[in-house]
Amino acid sequence: MHIIIVGCGNVGSTLTQQLSSEGHNITIVDVDNRRMQNLVNNYDVMGVLGNGASFSVQSEAGVNNAHLLIAVTGSDEVNLLCCLIAKKTGGCHTIARVRNPIYNMEIGYIKEELGLSMVVNPELAAAQEMARLLKFPSAIAIGTFTKGRVEVVKYRVEAGSILCDQTLQQINSKLKADILICSVERGDQVFIPGGNFIIRERDEISIVGTQQKTVEFFKKMGVAVAAAKNVMIVGGGEIAFYLAKQLISMGIRVKIIEIDKERCMTLSELLPEAAVINGDGTDRDLLMQEGLIQTEAFVSLTNVDEENIMLSLFAKSLTKAKLITNVHRITYDEIIDSLDIGSVIYPKYLTAEYIIKYVRAMVNSLGSNIETLYRLNDNKVEALEFYVKKDSPVIGIPLQDLKIKPDILICAINHKGHITIPGGQSIISIGDTVIVVTTNTGLNDIRDILK
Amino acid sequence: MNFSIIRYILFRVLEFVALFLSLPCLLAVIYHEKAGFAFAAVMAVCIVVAEIGKQFKPKSNVFYAREGFVTVSLTWILLSVVGALPFYISREIPCFVDALYETVSGFTTTGATILSDVEHLSKSVQFWRLFTHWIGGMGMLVFIIAVLPLSGGYNMHLMRAESPGPSVGKLVPRVQATAKILYGIYIGITLLQIILLIAAGMSVYDSVVLSFSTMGTGGFGVLNSSIGSYSIVVQVIFTVFMILGGMNFNVYYLLLVARKPKEALKHEEARTYLMLILISSALIAWNIRGYYPNFALAFKDAAFQVASIGSSTGFSTTNFDLWPSFSKALLIVVMAIGACAGSTGGGFKVSRVMILWQDMKNELLRVVHPQIVKKPHLEGRAVEDETLRSIQSYLMIYLLICVISFLILSVDKYDFTTNLTAVMANINNTGPGLGAVGPVCNYGGYSALSKLVLMFDMITGRLELLPMLILFSPKTWKKF
Numbered sequence: 001m002h003i004i005i006v007g008c009g010n011v012g013s014t015l016t017q018q019l020s021s022e023g024h025n026i027t028i029v030d031v032d033n034r035r036m037q038n039l040v041n042n043y044d045v046m047g048v049l050g051n052g053a054s055f056s057v058q059s060e061a062g063v064n065n066a067h068l069l070i071a072v073t074g075s076d077e078v079n080l081l082c083c084l085i086a087k088k089t090g091g092c093h094t095i096a097r098v099r100n101p102i103y104n105m106e107i108g109y110i111k112e113e114l115g116l117s118m119v120v121n122p123e124l125a126a127a128q129e130m131a132r133l134l135k136f137p138s139a140i141a142i143g144t145f146t147k148g149r150v151e152v153v154k155y156r157v158e159a160g161s162i163l164c165d166q167t168l169q170q171i172n173s174k175l176k177a178d179i180l181i182c183s184v185e186r187g188d189q190v191f192i193p194g195g196n197f198i199i200r201e202r203d204e205i206s207i208v209g210t211q212q213k214t215v216e217f218f219k220k221m222g223v224a225v226a227a228a229k230n231v232m233i234v235g236g237g238e239i240a241f242y243l244a245k246q247l248i249s250m251g252i253r254v255k256i257i258e259i260d261k262e263r264c265m266t267l268s269e270l271l272p273e274a275a276v277i278n279g280d281g282t283d284r285d286l287l288m289q290e291g292l293i294q295t296e297a298f299v300s301l302t303n304v305d306e307e308n309i310m311l312s313l314f315a316k317s318l319t320k321a322k323l324i325t326n327v328h329r330i331t332y333d334e335i336i337d338s339l340d341i342g343s344v345i346y347p348k349y350l351t352a353e354y355i356i357k358y359v360r361a362m363v364n365s366l367g368s369n370i371e372t373l374y375r376l377n378d379n380k381v382e383a384l385e386f387y388v389k390k391d392s393p394v395i396g397i398p399l400q401d402l403k404i405k406p407d408i409l410i411c412a413i414n415h416k417g418h419i420t421i422p423g424g425q426s427i428i429s430i431g432d433t434v435i436v437v438t439t440n441t442g443l444n445d446i447r448d449i450l451k
Numbered sequence: 452m453n454f455s456i457i458r459y460i461l462f463r464v465l466e467f468v469a470l471f472l473s474l475p476c477l478l479a480v481i482y483h484e485k486a487g488f489a490f491a492a493v494m495a496v497c498i499v500v501a502e503i504g505k506q507f508k509p510k511s512n513v514f515y516a517r518e519g520f521v522t523v524s525l526t527w528i529l530l531s532v533v534g535a536l537p538f539y540i541s542r543e544i545p546c547f548v549d550a551l552y553e554t555v556s557g558f559t560t561t562g563a564t565i566l567s568d569v570e571h572l573s574k575s576v577q578f579w580r581l582f583t584h585w586i587g588g589m590g591m592l593v594f595i596i597a598v599l600p601l602s603g604g605y606n607m608h609l610m611r612a613e614s615p616g617p618s619v620g621k622l623v624p625r626v627q628a629t630a631k632i633l634y635g636i637y638i639g640i641t642l643l644q645i646i647l648l649i650a651a652g653m654s655v656y657d658s659v660v661l662s663f664s665t666m667g668t669g670g671f672g673v674l675n676s677s678i679g680s681y682s683i684v685v686q687v688i689f690t691v692f693m694i695l696g697g698m699n700f701n702v703y704y705l706l707l708v709a710r711k712p713k714e715a716l717k718h719e720e721a722r723t724y725l726m727l728i729l730i731s732s733a734l735i736a737w738n739i740r741g742y743y744p745n746f747a748l749a750f751k752d753a754a755f756q757v758a759s760i761g762s763s764t765g766f767s768t769t770n771f772d773l774w775p776s777f778s779k780a781l782l783i784v785v786m787a788i789g790a791c792a793g794s795t796g797g798g799f800k801v802s803r804v805m806i807l808w809q810d811m812k813n814e815l816l817r818v819v820h821p822q823i824v825k826k827p828h829l830e831g832r833a834v835e836d837e838t839l840r841s842i843q844s845y846l847m848i849y850l851l852i853c854v855i856s857f858l859i860l861s862v863d864k865y866d867f868t869t870n871l872t873a874v875m876a877n878i879n880n881t882g883p884g885l886g887a888v889g890p891v892c893n894y895g896g897y898s899a900l901s902k903l904v905l906m907f908d909m910i911t912g913r914l915e916l917l918p919m920l921i922l923f924s925p926k927t928w929k930k931f
Contacts, residue, residue: 002624025623025625025628026624027624033835040607041516041607041608044606044607044624044625044626044627046623049832
């Protein structure tokens, strides 16, 4: 696929590296010659010097033959303009990075009007990831698909859990949650469970559902979702704002420590429920005074990566709080991992990952009807998202009447953005996307699920 | 320095040499020539060595610019040595230094020969001699890049080190696709010339090998009189295709692949190159008009010679050594400027001259307006300071090599003009010079030392100085 990447910063470089190694033809555009040359020298990509929002520069980069343009410069406006021009001239798919919260509030409108295929906001993505981790500290891993609408949460069943020694039917009738247990890993084996499957202690179950329903399920299960009751955030940037907003809506008490007075005022206006403290987050006395010892989760979000790591190490030495550390820039990943400071979030990787998922889906949809492919349990299980075209044999028939192959589970139906966890009566319509979990790998079309 | 990967690539190169050697083998079988055994023997050795060597996979894939430079220059040295063996083994060029000189001259598309009589060579040896021009024109490694799926980003370093021009760019995002397009265009134009020559009444064998020689901007001929004894139509075809060979291949890409004829016509370097050839031809034609019955014939020979020297080919239709001084001097200037960047030709390159010319004008302007801010421009873009700096040092290194080579050659028996033009004709990959190395003479009379110096000049000139020089820098070979 021909892909144009405008902007060779952190995210642009990560994307260039990963997409070119996946075999795409990449053209990069940047105004900074040195930055561009650096990438051109290291990867098999073409560089074009100039402003990516200019029509002639885009033509030089081959926008007419491009399948996708990704605008990840430092400026939202440039990114949007890049995408608008590319859409008008080349008619290609476009992805823009937009970080300004003001644009983000009306992002649906912007996306629609400018014909964008996707908008990524690294800060928002990072905040969402953090919120997810703070919600289920007991979750082993959390993945998303259907462009973020559906979550897969992996959870280890503890001794004495309400789920132990119950069949899925019993669990369903007891908890009545609109979720689905789509795969169970027991030792080396992986199962796609049917209604009579019995969950045992120490099973690792993957749960599919919307974010809200999953929380409900965990609550009903009586698991101390341990959605940390209070969170201390050091550094009041955009991530902190998005994160605090999400946490507050989940009923978590938030304390933000921010050094800049002006920013504190803004934050306290935007987030009346949060306790905004004006002070230096690296000040040990201030942290103690604000109750570092009692906090259940500690998130370090200052602009300096080194400071964040130090703060997390400090918090780790004093408390048992869930730690989340934000790392923007530094590339010594393995060193940071070896420090054992809980969850480390790299916004640049998150953004790149989001975009790469979209690109993979685009590649897939060129050859088949797979929208997203997601591998669970060490590649033993695939979660696939299919787009249902007209004249597909599954349309309009209740699921219980379809002759579906064994080891295949229809986990979710996305009908115009509305997600349902299907029962026997559910029907699939044209234009839906359907999430299927299976141990039979190699499905290419929704019709392949039929016998 | 990652030696293991350099070694690995060199063995792959041997494999391709064996592949190319199969062509003269085949020809020897067709014409029942003894020289075929020499080709077969060298080919067999290449295959065995390459197949054994290939088993040692590179330890790491680390590949930076210096690995690229070293690989390219070692490849060219290896190519020359292996390519010379058939000449030597078949005894058609009995002295090894001469055989080596002939091969280097072939691969670097110089076309300077040590043979006084090229007509006695067997067909297969003749074919190999002219085929080296064609391979060397676009480059062996570029061919390998086009054919082999070399993984990793390192093929760009190879391509950059082997292709001529101040800043080597890609036509399309992938290096491999770029190399394929370049070779596609190259093969296409060569085929066109072969067809036209056959149509003009030349024999198939001559058409094929001389087209190789022309498109590689080489200059080896199959007759002692070079192109002089062919018909006027044939001479005109050669004139046109020599000019085409010295043209920047970006123009063909824009014209044929990208289908942007407007941009192709606006290509500044190509326009300057064509203007240069046209004006020089006219001036020389005027200068030599007295030697010809009419101006048209004078212009035909002048244009042929300017195209030949300007594109660094080196064919001749007449002994231009007998022309007036002005014509000879102008030819030497055209020789030094050379062909376009990104072509198969040699020389200092038109684009470098264009940039230096503007730089000189800017320097003059700076005397008048000391505070002026002005950069040279090429193809509608400002030239980066780094490119300008590298061109300035390129000029210095170029002159330095010329001076040193000239001094060493002066030890030999020839006169000032001969030595000077010999160095110029070799480092610019042109071929014939003036005096004792003029179009009807050859380089056979030079001593072995002089020949070695000229060989170094040819490869250095073909690879644009730095790759060869870097071999002599002790820092290159240090681990740290």
